[in-house]
Amino acid sequence: MRKILIICMSLILFGCQSQENSSNEKAKDPASSTKKHKTLIINEDxxxxxxxxxxxxxxxxxxxxxxxxxxxxxxxxxxxxxxxxxxxxxxxxxxxxxxxxxxxxxxxxxxxxxxxxxxxxxxxxxxxxxxxxxxxxxxxxxxxx
Known part of the structure; x- marks a missing residue:
């Protein structure tokens, strides 16, 4: 029973850590703001x-x-x-x-x-x-x- 509890806790902690790292990587990407645009933005004036x-x-x-x-x-x-x-x-x-x-x-x-x-x-x-x-x-x- 104790082994099962340790395995479950490890999986939960590992899952939270992976999600946190993924969101940090997105925040560090300088081009992430331009990824939503499919075309080059240029003004008409x-x-x-x-x-x-x-x-x-x-x-x-x-x-x-x-x-x-x-x-x-x-x-x-x-x-x-x-x-x-x-x-x-x-x-x-x-x-x-x-x-x-x-x-x-x-x-x-x-x-x-x-x-x-x-x-x-x-x-x-x-x-x-x-x-x-x-x-x-x-x-x-x-x-x-």
């Missing part, structure tokens, strides 16, 4: 987009509504991808400036030949998003014309 291959060097600036709208349409359709993120240096750095003077930084990896392009918010390196098309090259080509 964009006033300027700056794109560069190196952070802030030789940047290309988009302030026209057509380019901003193309950018917004594509980014708002970006889909969050599950899994562990381990990325190389991005192909492009994008800074989005809003009417309220806030900014959002996004790193972009351009997809090669029918592969999706990958996006990552610079302040959340635990989550990536994908878009179907190479929208950035289209914007850069449009700007060079």
């Amino acid at each position: 964009i006033t300027r987009i700056e794109v560069s291959k190196s952070k802030g060097v030789n940047k290309i600036i988009f302030e026209d509504q057509e380019s901003i709208q193309i950018f917004y349409d594509v980014i708002s359709k970006a889909v969050r991808e599950d899994g562990i993120v381990n990325m190389t240096d991005p192909d492009y750095y994008v800074m989005i400036l809003y009417a309220n003077n806030e900014q959002q930084n996004i790193n972009v990896w351009v997809g090669e030949s029918e592969n999706k392009s990958t996006l990552m918010e610079a302040d959340n390196t635990h989550t990536i998003y994908t878009v179907e098309e190479d929208f950035l090259s289209k914007l850069l080509e449009k700007n060079s014309q």
